Amino acid sequence: MSIILKTMNVEKYYGNKGNLTRALAGVSFDVREGEYVGVMGASGSGKTTLLNCISTIDTVSAGHIIIGGEDITEMGHKSLAGFRREKLGFIFQDFNLLDTLTVYENIALALTIRKRPAREIDRRVKEVADILDISDTLRKYPYQISGGQKQRVAGARALITDPTLILADEPTGALDSKSAKALLESFRRLVREKNATILMVTHDAFAAGHCDRILFIRDGKLFHQLTRGNDSGKLFFDKIIEVISLLGGDTNDVR
Amino acid sequence: MMSVKLAFRNVRKCMRDYTIYFLTLTLGVCIFYAFNSIDSQQAVMEMSSGQSSALRMLARIIGTFSVFVSFILAFLILYANGFLIKRRKKEFGLYMIMGMGKWMTSRILMWEALLVGALSLIMGLALGIFMSQGMAVVTAKLLGAGLGSFRFIFSSQALIKTLGCFGLAFALSLIFNIAVVQKQKLIDLLYAAKKNEYFKAPRPAISVLIFTAALCCLGLAYKIVLSDGFIMLLNTIYIPVALGAVGTFLFFFSLSGFFLRLLQQSRGLYLKNLNMFVLRQINGKINTAYVSMTLVCLMLFISICTLSSGMGLAEALTTEMRENAPFDATFSVRTEYEAASDTYSGIDTAAAVSGRGAGLSAFAAEYVAARYYVADATITLYFDGSETIVPPNFMKLSDYNAVLALQGLEPIALGPDEYALNCNMNTREWQDMLRDYASSGAEFEIAGRRLVTDPSKLFTRTLEVSPNKEFAVAAVVPDELLAGAPVKKDFLHINYPEEGGEYESMCVSALIGFEPVGPDGVQLDGGLETRVRVLEYTHSATTTIAYIAIYLGVVSLLLAATVLAIGQLSEAGDNAERYGLLRRIGAEDSMINAALFTQILVCFGAPALLALVHAAVGIRVASGVVSAFAEMNIFGSSFIAALVIVAIYGAYFLATYFGSKSIVSISARGGFRNE
Structure with a gap:
């Protein structure tokens, strides 16, 4: 399996001369194709900064990020926008669906802005909706469906463009545990059936428990890694809790 | 009297936030009064019977236009009030969570309405009375009439008309506000800011029906006006005016739904670029947009009509009178x-x-x-x-x-x-x-x-x-x-x-x-x-007509453009979020700008187009009236009117587009939230 994402000594500084904040202090890791990777860390650990850098929304201060063989830290403003459009899919904590559009249109929008032909759009939307189990909601508006369904719609929108890498920021953050479970299971199915590659930032040990591998970030550095391997769900979850208590602070996030 | 105190502070807060609203209201009252009091300006003039008949004619024309103007001003009050109330739902929720009853809240609203109404009425009337003194001088000069000794001009008739018209409009908006408070649940009020407004836009199929009804209304109104000509203008003008107003209202109510339906039939077009987003964007905002579009359309209609036929009339009279x-x-x-x-x-x-x-x-x-x-x-x-x-x-x-x-x-x-x-x-x-x-x-x-x-x-x-x-x-x-x-x-x-x-x-x-x-x-x-x-008579009379026409026309044009600009500005927050989202999911800047341009173009263009059709009919009737005593050449004056309108309206359009564009591009930055 090829390496989809490679970060090499990524550093990120904020602020000015007098007051410099180091958000990332040299982070290096690889993500392979078809892998489902979680990123965990306490508030302020730098995980969102990392995600912003990988998603090309923010620029790194030092180091390199290579996605699908292309070094995004070397790209210009214009080609970055194109890269973002063609190679990346985004899922946000607060869904970010357009309230004026139906579910169908929200998903289709990702393709229309990429100027795909209408016939292809219709077929793909139905296909993706089927995988994420939201076929019944296609004609509804976002306000008519549950939070879990909304997040799956966001997932469908991220997936439909066949991105090299799907980036998810706290996708279960606004969901109840039942919806969160359904969402995480549909992510698993994406990875299994569509060979999608997902990088998911989360607070939630339960959500992280669905991943293949978990990266723990602390003070802007990679602190620890956990790989599921052949562990049972229960064992993997216990290991996660263990690391979290080592990280300190965030155990009350465990549900 | 806690409710009075609260109301007073609320109004003061609103004064700061809604300067434009107050200004428009005050100017509306002022102009309404000043123009309706033109009859009483006779008191300070020394004029011949010809001049006084010219003034009476002027007063009659203004009286006719005042019917439209009062409709429009009432619309404007309800429209601006809608924005005010929407922003303040959370505040009402707070009152209620503190244990205030719905009636108590309504009482605060009533005091507020009284304060706002009284304040803008007083300010407007003061300005209007002041303006009518100055207007008398200008009118006398234009009519070639002499000015008698100075007397304070006050028209109780105009005052009653103004109070009646605006009082009714304020009462309507008060009823509307109280209905909002009485009807809403506490939870909806508290979360009103967070929750987007989910207006049930009529189903597209129903939109098609309403759209057809709108076209029927408009067609009927046009037919009545065109076939009966100016004879009926004098007595039963209210029928086609009402039909036209209702038709215009229904037209904009169903327009976006109708086109949504039409475009959805063609998947290729609907699923192209941001087309469906733009359509939904317009359709989603329909509950505020259709009122403002109706209003803007009627104002533009008046503007076009007054500007072109007023100037045309003046020109016609000048050439005809020379032969007299x-x-x-x-x-x-x-x-x-x-x-x-x-x-x-x-x-x-x-x-x-x-x-x-x-x-x-x-x-x-x-x-x-x-x-x-x-x-x-x-x-x-x-x-x-x-x-x-x-x-x-x-x-x-x-x-x-x-x-x-x-x-x-x-x-x-x-x-x-x-x-x-x-x-x-x-x-x-x-x-x-x-x-x-x-x-x-x-x-x-x-x-x-x-x-x-x-x-x-x-x-x-x-x-x-x-x-x-x-x-x-x-x-x-x-x-x-x-x-x-x-x-x-x-x-x-x-x-x-x-x-x-x-x-x-x-x-x-x-x-x-x-x-x-x-x-x-x-x-x-x-x-x-x-x-x-x-x-001499001719010259003064025609100058007056041209002067009034330009004044009234430009004022309503400005009013129309202001309403559109306010509407777009108040939506800027919501829109910025949506456009920012589009950028995050990968839409190109050029595509987003094109979508924004289209959206604003439709908002400005749709009322302008319908207004043009209205005006074409209106001007035909107007030239029919004029042709009873002079042959009117409408083309020259229409051209000048078009220039004025395109210049003012176009400037507002561009200003709104560039303003929205900068708001949208500022908010587009920032990726995942760093909470």
């Missing part, structure tokens, strides 16, 4: 006593005038005396299908030819059994009517002889100097038939040796107020009109 004075002066004499009219045999005007002032020869290079006689014959015209019997002024052929000769025109010839008709109106409607009459071989009997006419005996000469062109038909018959007939009016048409104030003042001082004595010692009624004076 074929001589330098006309002195006319008639008997005042109706009873004596059967036997009145006229006087020798030239002889009577000779004794006045420096004498006739002092200022008249040439003159012609002519007479209108009374005879027992009438002509029957058909006007819009109804029969009108017109008693013509009878003239001797020799008198008529002499009048023509004084104008430097060729004389006409008549057979012994023929008569000619002369009409002073050369507009098509009147000419057609007379031609119909003449071609039907109409004949009448006079002094025992049957006379006939035909279309070749129709003339459109002006036979006297007169400031007001009133429809008059002269029947020209062979001289001998009128021998001994009773005289209706004597004329003395005068040309000065050369144009100049010297002869004019000599003529005026000799003949103004001159009441000759008749053959039986009866006091007669004399009247003088001179070319100089006619042109």
